[in-house]
Amino acid sequence: MARQADEHLVTHRVKLPRKVVEHPVRQVAKRLSMALLLLVVTALIVYLDRDGYTDNSDGTLDFLDAFYYATVTLSTTGYGDITPVSDAARLTNIFVVTPLRVMFLIILVGTTLEALTERTREEWRLNRWRSTLRDHTVVVGFGTKGRSAIKTVCATGLRKEQVVVVDPSSKAIEAAAADGFAGVIGDATRSEVLKRAEAYRAKQIIIATQRDDTAVLVTLTARQLNRGAKIVVAVREEENAPLLKQSGADAVITSASAAGRLLGLSVLSPAAGMVMEDLIQQGTGLDMVERPVIKAEVGKSPREVDDLVVSVLRGHRVLGYDDANVGALELTDRLITIVRATPGSQVAPDIRPLHD
Structure with missing residues (x-):
């Protein structure tokens, strides 16, 4: 039971990139509209040929009776109180109403099956993604620094399928998935979150968190999971760089100091600043x-x-x-x-x- 619960949690915490599709509510609304259209078409066909039908209750067939007959026929209920008696009405039922009934059932059953199989399909995609992910790049933090780091590594030829983003914000992960990257929602200071990103099999880990203390904890956790990965960390304060080196970082980039030095260089020589940029x-x-x-x-x-x-x-x-x-x-x-x-x-x- 605990394993099943954990698998359920993983399925909903890992976001894989996917092709842009219609919103599920819009898909259901479209299918219901198609089913309603088939119902109206069937009712009109029956009403136009109302003389070929008989109603056991009063012998006549009005517009309401036509809709009633269309409803019980397309849903395969078939009470038998309204029946086609003429040859034309029976032929219409064979060649027109029956195909409409099949289409009606396909639309409704298809919507139900799609909803039921969505989770199974997602689990299959997740398991396939896990089995093929090797020597990838994990990026912790999808802010300005994280996005720039991803853009740089992808410019060197790294495929988007080889990048996994970890961020506690669901909106950030949605944005990463929209850009074609797999994402994991959660706190990267926790080992189980980094395990979902397969960090223990990663080739390199980029840590671009908003806080320096968070970066230290993430670095310690990542190094504990993966002794051989190259870990690069961005921090705000230069005084925290030695602590990150002790925590297992291979390289530490001080964003505030680097930006300050670039600003100073640009003041002294705008051209030199442009070259460095x-x-x-x-x-x-x-x-x-x-x-x-x-x-x-x-x-x-x-x-x-x-x-x-x-x-x-x-x-x-x-x-x-x-x-x-x-x-x-x-x-x-x-x-x-x-x-x-x-x-x-x-x-x-x-x-x-x-x-x-």
Whole structure:
């Protein structure tokens, strides 16, 4: 019983993207209107051929009797108090009224079956989604920072099916689903919520919550579930960055300080501010990417590489292009370079945007 209750909760907490369809109320209203139209058409057919019918109560057939006959006939009740007696009326019942009865039943039964199978269909979609989700990206928080992060990772070639959004707001999850992303409604500081997002199988986790203390708790929970995932966190205050690093974050972005530095740079040099803003917008103008050293570059200095090298990643160290410790490039090194973005192109699997 507990397992069934949990499955029921999961079904209603996970929101998968779906094609835009009519509102259920509008669908039901449309089908009821079609059924009513069939009822009116049948009643008119019977009334126009009223001389071919007999009523056991008074022998005559008026408009109300025609509607009554149409109702009991289409609903397959058939009391037998009004019956077709002429050949024309019987042929009309065979070739016209009977098909209308079948259509009437299909409309009503179809509406009922659709309502009954909706939950089963959703559970099937959810189970299929779980079974195919591997090495995906979990984004906690669908605010301005979260949306921008998703836009950036998707610009590198990540498919929307590989992104799962977690947010406590149902409206935010509805917006994420409308954009084509799967969503989980709930508090990401709770492990069961992150489990619904399959965070323990995620390749990378982006945490963009509104509060720094929430970000710390989410980071601790995410790291406990997934030891190998790359976790990137955005915080407001720079003093909280060391705490997040201790909590398991691989990278911490201080949004307030970063915005302040960009503002200061733009005051000193508007052009430099524009260049920096261009660099952090993936897919336009200039992009900053991380890529491996190719064989042809081994033994060369960073200045001799065709791309504009900014830094060299050697082991766990990030060395400047002019650092004396760099020396000659090694095959195990990775380069942070500035390249010209090509509109419509995707980043190769082994090339990563610096701001992912």
